[in-house]
Amino acid sequence: MYRFLLTPRWWGINVFVLLSIPFCVFMGSWQLGRFEDRVQDHRTATEQVSKARHETPRPLKDMLPVDKATSGKPVTASGTYGEQLLVPGRKLDGRQGFYVLTLLRTGSGEALPVVRGWLPGSADAAKAPAPPAGEVTVTGALQASETPGDNGVSAQGGLPAGQTAAISAASLVNLVPYDVYDAWVTLAKGDSGMKAVPAAAPPDSGLDLKAFQNLGYTAEWFAFVGxxxxxxxxxxxREAESVRDAELGLVTDEQPVTVDAAVR
Incomplete structure (x- = not known):
């Protein structure tokens, strides 16, 4: 009854099945590995940020450029505060509020964005304390520049003057008249009674949408196998039933079973 398996058409079907199953298993395993790597990166980054709190701060210039190894590390920098901006739409401890971001003009000629703290409610310049005058030395956690999509950061645009959606050199260079470091610092202790903003894990090291996309693709590839x-x-x-009916004389013209017929 199953001699039809030796026909050219069924040879093609069988070869396709034998090749597609291991391919789908390989792709599913690869996507699962990507998800597991992101989980491990998240654990490593979380541990790094936790341990960094107890490390001795190092000069800013020694920790640039920011990467996964230096993100969250304590740094120190000196200069004078300049322009102050607000970063709206930032949550802390489940409450909506905004960051107070002040540019620290350093001796290098570039300004370092410093998040001096967080305040609850809508972004309002009148609520933000003025920065200290004169030469200051700040100590805080080094952070990589944000991009839209990181930690809920929205795209720049439609904000009032004196506000920015993302803390990045690309966004700030259009708002201040001098060069800006491609990094920022969040103070270890909130300035002027504001609440300190905790250091975040490096970009692409958390359990974000990309990580769960990998997990979803894993399920899809294994579903393809099934x-x-x-x-x-x-x-x-269907083919065996057709052959059996032909042998019993229940059909006069044997019609080969197609994929469309099998689906119906």
């Missing part, structure tokens, strides 16, 4: 096996058995059964 679908291929299901369709092979369905085609086999």
């Amino acid at each position: 679908f291929v096996i299901f369709m092979w058995f369905r085609l086999l059964r």
